[in-house]
Amino acid sequence: xxxxxxxxxxxxxxxxxxxxxxxxxxxxxxxxxxxxxxxxxxxxxxxxxxxxxxxxxxxxxxxxxxxxxxxxxxxxxxxxxxxxxxxxxxxxxxxxxxxxxxxxxxxxxxxxxxxxxxxxxxxxxxxxxxxxxxxxxxxxxxxxxxxxxxxxxxxxxxxxxxxxxxxxxxxxxxxxxxxxxxxxxxxxxxxxxxxxxxxxxxxxxxxxxxxxxxxxxxxxxxxxxxxxxxxxxxxxxxxxxxxxxx
Amino acid sequence: xxxxxxxxxxxxxxxxxxxxxxxxxxxxxxxxxxxxxxxxxxxxxxxxxxxxxxxxxxxxxxxxxxxxxxxxxxxxxxxxxxxxxxxxxxxxxxxxxxxxxxxxxxxxxxxxxxxxxxxxxxxxxxxxxxxxxxxxxxxxxxxxxxxxxxxxxxxxxxxxxxxxxxxxxxxxxxxxxxxxxxxxxxxxxxxxxxxxxxxxxxxxxxxxxxxxxxxxxxxxxxxxxxxxxxxxxxxxxxxxxxxxxxxxxxxxxxxxxxxxxxxxxxxxxxxxxxxxxxxxxxxxxxxxxxxxxxxxxxxxxxxxxxxxxxxxxxxxxxx
Ligand SMILES: Cc1cc2nc3c(=O)[nH]c(=O)nc-3n(C[C@H](O)[C@H](O)[C@H](O)COP(=O)(O)OP(=O)(O)OC[C@H]3O[C@@H](n4cnc5c(N)ncnc54)[C@H](O)[C@@H]3O)c2cc1C
Numbered sequence: 001x002x003x004x005x006x007x008x009x010x011x012x013x014x015x016x017x018x019x020x021x022x023x024x025x026x027x028x029x030x031x032x033x034x035x036x037x038x039x040x041x042x043x044x045x046x047x048x049x050x051x052x053x054x055x056x057x058x059x060x061x062x063x064x065x066x067x068x069x070x071x072x073x074x075x076x077x078x079x080x081x082x083x084x085x086x087x088x089x090x091x092x093x094x095x096x097x098x099x100x101x102x103x104x105x106x107x108x109x110x111x112x113x114x115x116x117x118x119x120x121x122x123x124x125x126x127x128x129x130x131x132x133x134x135x136x137x138x139x140x141x142x143x144x145x146x147x148x149x150x151x152x153x154x155x156x157x158x159x160x161x162x163x164x165x166x167x168x169x170x171x172x173x174x175x176x177x178x179x180x181x182x183x184x185x186x187x188x189x190x191x192x193x194x195x196x197x198x199x200x201x202x203x204x205x206x207x208x209x210x211x212x213x214x215x216x217x218x219x220x221x222x223x224x225x226x227x228x229x230x231x232x233x234x235x236x237x238x239x240x241x242x243x244x245x246x
Numbered sequence: 247x248x249x250x251x252x253x254x255x256x257x258x259x260x261x262x263x264x265x266x267x268x269x270x271x272x273x274x275x276x277x278x279x280x281x282x283x284x285x286x287x288x289x290x291x292x293x294x295x296x297x298x299x300x301x302x303x304x305x306x307x308x309x310x311x312x313x314x315x316x317x318x319x320x321x322x323x324x325x326x327x328x329x330x331x332x333x334x335x336x337x338x339x340x341x342x343x344x345x346x347x348x349x350x351x352x353x354x355x356x357x358x359x360x361x362x363x364x365x366x367x368x369x370x371x372x373x374x375x376x377x378x379x380x381x382x383x384x385x386x387x388x389x390x391x392x393x394x395x396x397x398x399x400x401x402x403x404x405x406x407x408x409x410x411x412x413x414x415x416x417x418x419x420x421x422x423x424x425x426x427x428x429x430x431x432x433x434x435x436x437x438x439x440x441x442x443x444x445x446x447x448x449x450x451x452x453x454x455x456x457x458x459x460x461x462x463x464x465x466x467x468x469x470x471x472x473x474x475x476x477x478x479x480x481x482x483x484x485x486x487x488x489x490x491x492x493x494x495x496x497x498x499x500x501x502x503x504x505x506x507x508x509x510x511x512x513x514x515x516x517x518x519x520x521x522x523x524x525x526x527x528x529x530x531x532x533x534x535x536x537x538x539x540x541x542x543x544x545x546x547x548x549x550x551x552x553x554x555x556x557x558x559x560x561x562x563x564x565x
Contacts, residue, residue, distance in 0.1 A: 013496050013516045017385045037497055093361055094354065116347075119383050119496055119519075124342075125361050128319060128351030137428040138319045140348035143490065153432070157491060158344045159261065160442025164433040171429075174347075177483075177497060178490055209360030209394040213376055216387050218522070224529070224539050229548030235528065236560035238544060243526045245505040246448065246472060246561070 001056035001169075003047045004104055005080065006114040006126060008036040009064055009071040013119065019215045026120075026215070035071050038115025038176060040078070045180035046145055047113055048079040054147070056110075057081050061103055063096045065089050069198070076193035077185035083196065088203040091121065091212055097129030098206035104134055110169045111152075116141050116176040124174070131172035139165050143178030249275040249282040250335035251303065252326055252353075254317070254345040256436070258290040262445045263341035263403035265301050270401045271339035272302025273368055278337070283307055285329050285420070287314040287322060292417040299415030301408065307333075307420040317345050318427035323352040328422040330357065335396075342400035343444060350400040359396035366405050383496045383519035402523075403444055404502040441475050443492065448474035449503040449524075451494065452482060453517075455510020455531065455550060459487035464554045465509060471561040477501070479511045495520035509550045513538020530554065 011017075011031045018027040035044070047058045060075050060083040062068050072083045086099045104112060112134075114127040124140075131138035143162070144155035147169075154165045154173060185193075227235045239246045251271035253264035268284050275282035283305040284298050295306045307329050314321065326349070330338060338353060340346035342364050354361035366387065367378035374391040377399055381388045392399075443449065450469040452462060462476075469476045476492060483493035494501055496519035506524035510531065511517060518541050521527070529542040532549050539545045546553050 011382075013519070017382045019386075041497075093351065094358070097351075097355060121381055121388075122364055122379075122383060122500075123361075124347045124363050125351040125354070128348060129355040129361075131319070132323060132352040132355035135320075138348060138352060139429055140319065141344060156344075158434070158436070159256070159263075159444055160440065160491075161434065161436035162491070163431055163435075166430045166432050167428055177493065207358065207394070209354075209358070209392065210362060211391050211393060213373070213389040213391050215381070216389075218385075218387065221541060221543065224542040224545045226539075226545050226547065229546050229553055232546060232553050232556040233560040233563075235544055235546060236557060236564055239505065239526070239528070240564060243505075243543065245526050246564070 001054055001110045002059065002108065003050060003056050003111045003113065004059045004061060004107070004109040005039065005044045005047045006100055006112070007039050007044070007060050007062045007072060007075050008115070008118045009033050009062065009068045010036040010118050010120045013037070017217065023214045023216060024212070033071060035075055036115050036118045038117060040075065041182040042175035042177060042179035043113035043115050044075055044078060044080065045183050046175060049180055050147060051079065059084065059107065059109070061086065061100055063088055063090065063099045072198060073193045074185065076196045077189040078183055079189060081196065083198045085198060085200045086203050087200055090208060092208040092210045093123050093125035093129060094209045095206045097126050097133060099203050100126065101130050101133035102204040104130065112172045114172070114174045116174050127172050127174035134172070136170050136172050137167050138172045139167060140174045141176050142173045143176055145173060145179055247278065247280050248333050248335050249278070249280060249337045249339060250330050250333050251282060251284045251339040252346070252349065253284045253286050253298065254341065254343070255286055255288065255290055258294060260286065260298065261341065261343060263343040265408055266403060266406050267339050267341040267401045268298055268303055269301040269408060270368070270406055271337070274337055274339065277368065277371060283333055284415070285309070285326060287325060289315055295417045296414045299413040300410035302411065303415050306415045306417045308417055309420050309422065311424050313424055313427060316427060316431040317348065318429045319348040319352050321425050321427045322349050323356055324425050325422055326353050327356050329420055338396070338398045340398070340400040342402050346400045350398055354398040357396045357398070358394060359398045360392035360394040361398045361400070362390045362392060363400040364402045365399045366402050380523070384500060384522045385519060402502065404447065443475050443477055443499055443501060446475035446501070447504045448472050449477050449501060449505065450474045450507045450509070451477035451479070451511060452509050453479040453511030454481050461551070462488070464550065468507070468554055468558045468561065471558045479517050508538055509554060511538060512536050513541060
C-alpha cells in the first residue's frame with residue numbers, strides 16, 4: 001500500500017503576524033516555521049501508524065521553494081519514507097492541487113491524506129480539489145480512520161455531531177484532531193531523514209485562478225471593561241443594554 | 247450569467263450557515279445585476295424551501311432523490327455542476343461549514359473556478375472580484391482576487407446577520423443524472439436540542455481553571471440560562487473532561503459567535519485564534535494578568551466558582 005501525505009510549511013502558532021511590502025507580503029522576520037500542525041500531528045502520524053500496522057510506504061509531498069526543505073526533513077524524521085518537493089511558489093489552491101494530483105497520478109496512491117486546513121491560509125481547499133482532479137472519493141475533516149483490507153471506516157465531523165463513513169480505497173481524506181496523537185522525532189529518525197530520498201521536480205503547467213491583493217490586521221480592541229467581582233449582575237446588564245448581545 | 251448557491255440541509259431544515267450563504271449570494275447577484283438561485287439536495291418539503299426567498303433568491307432548484315439524503319462530495323459535485331451549467335452560473339456560493347468544506351473545493355476544481363473560502367466580505371468589483379477572507383486563523387485578513395471566469399466563494403458562518411424579507415421563491419424540481427455515492431454513511435450521531443457550536447451565536451466556554459469535569463455544571467447552567475452552546479479549551483478536551491467537538495482554537499473549531507464567555511481560560515494565542523472573530527468577548531479569570539483580558543470586551547477578575555453562579559442567577563432574573 002502507498003500513502004501520500006501532503007505537507008505544508010506554516011508559521012509557528014505563536015508567530016507575530018505582520019506584513020511588509022505595502023501589506024502584500026507576510027513578514028518572515030523572526031518567524032519560526034513548522035509543519036502545518038494538521039498535516040503533521042494528524043495526517044502524517046496516522047499514515048505512520050498505518051505503515052507500522054500494514055507495512056505501507058509513506059510518501060510526502062510539498063509544493064514550495066527550497067526554503068521548505070527543513071520542514072520536509074522534519075516530516076521524514078518522524079518516519080516518512082520518501083519526499084517530493086515540487087519547486088513552485090503559489091498561494092492558489094487550484095495550482096497547488098494540480099501539482100499534487102499530477103504527482104499522485106504518476107505514482108498511484110491508495111490513500112492521500114491532507115490536513116483539515118493550513119493554519120496560515122485556512123483554505124481547506126487542497127484535499128477536495130485533488131480528489132476531484134483524480135476522480136477519487138473524498139472524506140473531509142476526519143477524526144478517526146480505520147482500515148480493514150481495502151475498506152476504510154472513517155469518523156468525520158458534521159455540524160453538532162459525527163458521522164461514520166465507509167469507503168473503498170483509493171480515497172482522499174482531510175485530517176483533524178482525533179486521528180492520531182502528535183509524536184516527537186527521535187535522534188535515530190533525525191539521522192535517517194538526512195539520507196532519505198527527496199526528489200525535487202519542476203511544476204506541471206497549471207492555471208492560477210486567484211491572487212492575494214493585500215493583507216490587513218483586524219482593528220485593535222478598545223480595551224476591556226472590568227466589572228467588580230461582587231457585582232456580576234452589572235455584567236449581565238451591560239451585555240443586555242450596552243452590547244445588546246443577550 | 248447568474249449566481250448559484252448551494253444550501254445544505256438536515257432532515258429538511260436548511261442550515262443557518264446555508265441561509266447566510268443564500269443571502270450573500272443574492273447580494274452578489276445584485277452587485278452583478280443578475281439573478282440568484284439556490285440548490286437543495288435530498289428530501290425536503292417544497293413549501294419550506296419556498297421560504298428561502300426570504301434571503302433573496304427567486305428560484306430554488308430541488309433535487310429530491312433519496313440517494314442525496316446522505317452527503318457524498320463527489321455525487322453532490324456532479325449535481326451542482328450540472329445545475330451550474332443549466333443556470334449558466336458563473337458565481338457559485340457555499341456556506342463554509344462542514345459540507346461546504348467538502349464540496350466547494352471539488353466543485354471549484356471541476357469548473358476550473360478560483361476558490362475563496364471563509365469569505366467575510368462581499369466582492370469588491372472595482373478591481374476585479376476581490377473578496378476578503380480570514381487568514382492566520384483569524385489573526386489577519388487577506389483580500390483575494392478571483393481571476394477565473396467562474397468563481398467559487400465559501401462564506402464564513404456567523405458573519406452576515408440574516409435579514410428575512412418575507413418574500414417566497416419558486417421551487418423547481420431539477421432532474422439530472424446522479425452518480426452512485428462511493429462514500430457510504432453507516433451511522434450519524436447529532437446531539438439534538440442544542441445549537442451546533444459552529445452556528446451558535448452565544449457560547450459559554452470553560453478552561454483548565456475549572457479544575458475538573460465534575461465542575462462543568464457551572465458552565466452548563468450558565469449556558470442553559472442564556473440558551474448558549476458550550477465549548478472548551480484544548481487541554482480540557484485532551485484530558486477528556488469534554489468531548490473533542492467542543493474544542494475551540496487554532497487546532498479546534500474556529501467560531502464567530504455574538505458572545506463568547508471564557509471561564510478559567512488563560513487566553514493563549516492558539517486559543518484566541520479560534521475565538522477572536524467573536525463580536526463580544528467576556529473573560530472570567532482569577533488572575534488579573536491572564537492574557538485573555540487583553541482580547542476581551544468585558545471582564546471580571548474573580549473566582550469562577552463564586553462569580554459564575556451569580557451571573558447565571560442574574561441572567562435568569564433578566565428573563
Ligand atoms: C500548536 C499548538 C496549538 C494549540 N491549539 C490550541 C487550540 O486550538 N485551542 C486551545 O484552547 N489551546 C490550544 N493550544 C494550547 C494553548 O497554548 C494553551 O495551553 C491552552 O489554551 C490553555 O488552556 P486553558 O486556558 O484552559 O488552561 P491554562 O492555561 O492552564 O489556564 C487556566 C486559567 O484558569 C484560570 N483559573 C484557575 N482557577 C480559576 C478560578 N477558580 N476562577 C477563575 N479562573 C481560574 C487561571 O488563572 C488560568 O488563566 C495549542 C498549543 C500549541 C502549541
